[in-house]
Amino acid sequence: MADAASHSGPLHVAIIMDGNGRWATAKGLPRVAGHREGAKAVRRAIEAAVTNGVRYLTLFAFSSENWQRPAGEVQDLTFLLKHYLRSELAELHAEGVQLKVIGERERFGPALAKELEEAERKTANNKRLTLVLALSYGGRAEIVAAARRAITAGMKPEDLTEQNFSDFLFTAGIPDPDLVIRTSGEQRVSNFLLWQLAYAEIWFTKVLWPDFCAQHFAMALEDYAGRERRFGARPI
Template identity: 45%
Template sequence: MTKIQDLLSSRRKENVSAQPQSVASEQSRPPIRHIAIIMDGNGRWATSRHLPRVAGHKAGVSALRRVVECATDENIEMLSVYAFSTENWNRPRIEVDGLMRLFWETIRSDLEKLHRDGVRLRHLGRLHDLSPDIQQAVRDSVELTKNNTRIGLNVCFNYGGRAEVVDAVRQIIADGLQPEAISEELIASYLYTRDLPDPDMVIRTAGEMRVSNFLLWQSAYSEYYATPTLWPDFGREDLLEALQSFAQRQRKFGGITPKNG
């Protein structure tokens, strides 16, 4: 009887170890509070299906919904997503107009659900360059969700890393601060991301290897993760793979890794 019990116990252990492990366990990965995502590949996704590029951006919104849900399940505190850059104004007018319309429609259609799900919205970028109706929609969404605590979603729309630094410097000068007062901490306090943690990891989809003017200051020591998956195809499994990769990294922040023992 003892041998049978030992055999059953051994098989139970094998079955447990054979089950896929979620990287959500706080014991299986280093702390990760903030993930930033360069959502690339919408246009290529649409072109490969002989669809207009705006269709790819619409599919990208669906991907974002999936990722927000997964990140919430994985206890990620914050996401920052690159939705429209200051350079994207140079794209064809029909695509820019489509992106603006999609941004407005997404706010209108998703806001109540995001609010119910405990998502706290924040806009990062030059709001004043957007149309008045979009500006008001953004302000309303931020105000409505400001006390939510389940996950933060920072939408970088009309955002550029260099523009952010320029805006910070302009405001520092306008505030009359003297050169000797300038420090890294002071500059950080003037960025769009003031009071937000720096991203622990930056994910870029569609196989590109560029930072594309995204969170240049904040990502100085972020872990980068690139995947060939086009953004509209990105989902739960892709995010879990990225988190697993992060769990295997050793973050040194310019120092050295302590020797074991």
């Protein structure tokens, strides 16, 4: 990877990686082929994030709704996740990438959940980029789980604030995304980081995820740079 540029853009970029299946269908290929190509786009996105000085990159890799897909496709996605973790972890670690996983990882079974935990532990001290993988993740479920954790921790309703509630989310300690990218032309957030995206800028592109490259990443950053972020305040 190239060295990170000095930070002048978004600190945290989140991506809804959409269009793998449509990419494969358009080429007359099985859907798993699209997911394989999508994994290559993940590598390009990580490299682009580092090059552009992004410090946090969150990828919506597997939603809680994805479990409703045909069993064969779920199996393919799970296999690709295992393959990616085993084939890429050493290089990501060597390049200073810290891995964090948010979501209900236990749904993937104890063996894979343990691998994910070990990957987090191995890369915990890396500082170049924090790569957050949202796996078996749903925004509403995260908020409900956070509320339950707050109750279990003994929080009194009158003591609960937006700030300390964030400490119970999967993303505790991670700054909210500044920019969200969604590929494939769809224009919705699809139950992704519902709490954290309150004031994020959103950039939509018709490019299917397997075709997403550094140029598209740069286009999103350029568009972001031209926006005025007001965080709910009225313009002066």
